[in-house]
Amino acid sequence: MxxxxxxxxxxxxxxxxxxxxxxxxxxxxxxxxxxxxxxxxxxxxxxxxxxxxxxxxxxxxxxxxxxxxxxxxxxxxxxxxxxxxxxxxxxxxxxxxxxxxxxxxxxxxxxxxxxxxxxxxxxxxxxxxxxxxxxxxxxxxxxxxxxxxxxxxxxxxxxxTPEEHDRMMSIVQGLTHLSTIALAYTMKTLNVNIDESLEYATPIYRLKLNIMGRLFAQNLSLYRDIEILNPYVREVATTFLHSVNKIAKMVEEGDMDKFAECLETIGDFVGDFRPIGLKETNRLFEEMLDNKDTF
Ligand SMILES: NC(=O)c1ccc[n+]([C@@H]2O[C@H](COP(=O)([O-])OP(=O)(O)OC[C@H]3O[C@@H](n4cnc5c(N)ncnc54)[C@H](OP(=O)(O)O)[C@@H]3O)[C@@H](O)[C@H]2O)c1
Structure with missing residues (x-):
């Protein structure tokens, strides 16, 4: 004491x-x-x-x-x-x-x-x-x-507050990791050869693969807990599914105008973060390219 x-x-x-x-x-x-x-x-x-x-x-x-x-x-x-x-x-x-x-x-x-x-x-x-x-x-x-x-x-x-934290984490971690897991799952289903695909890598593809590799190199039970035990993630996951379905339907229909309009609307939502995202990823890409081991 x-x-x-x-x-x-x-x-x-x-x-x-x-x-x-x-x-x-x-x-x-x-x-x-x-x-x-x-x-x-x-x-x-x-x-x-x-x-x-x-x-x-x-x-x-x-x-x-x-x-x-x-x-x-x-x-x-x-x-x-x-x-x-x-x-x-x-x-x-x-x-x-x-x-x-x-x-x-x-x-x-x-x-x-x-x-x-x-x-x-x-x-x-x-x-x-x-x-x-x-x-x-x-x-x-x-x-x-x-x-x-x-x-x-x-x-x-x-x-x-704990509630506000968990609600925010359903996006910051729940949605982010869900989209990475879905990306990896899609590539697995398509039987993509990762090594071969890297020979064609754009910087953004390399970055996405890095994020995917990073997730699966870590504690998988933690990712399970983040997705399954946060009750707010359920609504996020359902909305994610609807969004992917809508986008996939537009691609399937081959409707150029509808897709362009959809991109415009989403772009308006992203708003002021567009130039920030562009600047920060440009800096990341330069660093990746400066590092000879990256590509
Ligand atoms: N990893 C991250 O990126 C990260 C980031 C932020 C927050 N967190 C949080 O940090 C916490 C730990 O995550 P971690 O990644 O460090 O997990 P971890 O590497 O699996 O470590 C878990 C620890 O808990 C011990 N443990 C497990 N079951 C136990 C039990 N029944 N009784 C006593 N000790 C037990 C384990 O030791 P023994 O196996 O020897 O029992 C080990 O020391 C989690 O709550 C996670 O949400 C993790």
Whole structure:
């Protein structure tokens, strides 16, 4: 018990003798979190199914308990450890979905609670200028501590509610990954020879294939969870299907005017983002072409 709230504000934010316990600390994000907190000068503990330290023991020894476990097991872990977390501690998570996890963290603890979602993966070299979404749950002081720590490291902080986060993620992650998965699935169904197709690659095709390769090189159960466990993705997926069907029908009918009109309307919707997208992709393409290994 550190009695940290008795310290003055300045030393509170520089408090280095806190113990940060990471459940799932052997995993991809977990390892990233260990280096983040250790670089910031904190002591860390890790627990998972493979460690001798059990999640429950870690929870009792830590001032901050971080949950970095797959979304489909986070519920049972919160129910197990929640009641044993000290009231003056902080329980936070990094799950890609927030509503259900936040409800359970608040229900099973008396401690402070913060829901977080780092909007980057564990392979990110520097987290500077990346964004972390924060959902305040309970307790202002720990919220100030975390916000300051992230800002000190140059991380952008977006504060929102769990519901708004999940609704936004149904587009930012749900729709984006769905379209990449659909692209790969279509290529698989058409039996496209990827290596051969690359001999004809335009920069945009190369970029799309890179995104496809990147998705399938990563943690596939995470992509499953993002698509299946976020209830807002269902409506997004249905709308995506209708949109693809409409476009495919126009192509099938060979109606040039109708297709051109459709493109114009969508272009108006994209609006002011058109020149931004053009500029940023031009820069990316130049970098790709400058790198001799790319093509
Ligand atoms: N990867 C990303 O790009 C990314 C980005 C943002 C947020 N996140 C979030 O980060 C969290 C972890 O994702 P990840 O990619 O790091 O997954 P991961 O590499 O599969 O790691 C999962 C960790 O949880 C542990 N674990 C699994 N089941 C457990 C159980 N029943 N009890 C205790 N520990 C258990 C695993 O260790 P053992 O196998 O040893 O038990 C491992 O340490 C998820 O909530 C995800 O939404 C991930």
């Amino acid at each position: 550190l009695g940290i709230w008795n310290l003055n504000k300045r030393s509170y934010f520089h408090m280095k003798d806190l113990t940060i316990g990471i459940i799932g600390g052997t995993g991809r994000m977990g390892q990233r979190l260990v280096s983040f907190f250790e670089d910031a000068g904190y002591q860390t503990l890790i627990a998972s199914r493979r460690t001798s330290l059990r999640p429950l023991d870690l929870s009792q020894k830590s001032d901050v308990v971080v949950l970095s476990v797959p979304i489909n097991v986070v519920e049972e872990i919160i129910a197990e450890i929640g009641p044993h977390i000290r009231e003056d501690s902080l329980l936070m998570d990094v799950s890609s979905l927030k509503t259900r996890v936040m409800e359970l963290m608040l229900k099973h603890t008396k401690s402070s609670v913060i829901g977080t979602h780092p909007l980057f993966g564990p392979n990110t070299r520097s987290i500077k200028n990346h964004t972390v979404v924060l959902c305040p749950g309970r307790g202002d002081k720990w919220f100030a501590w975390l916000t300051n720590l992230l800002k000190e490291k140059g991380v952008k902080v977006k504060i929102t």
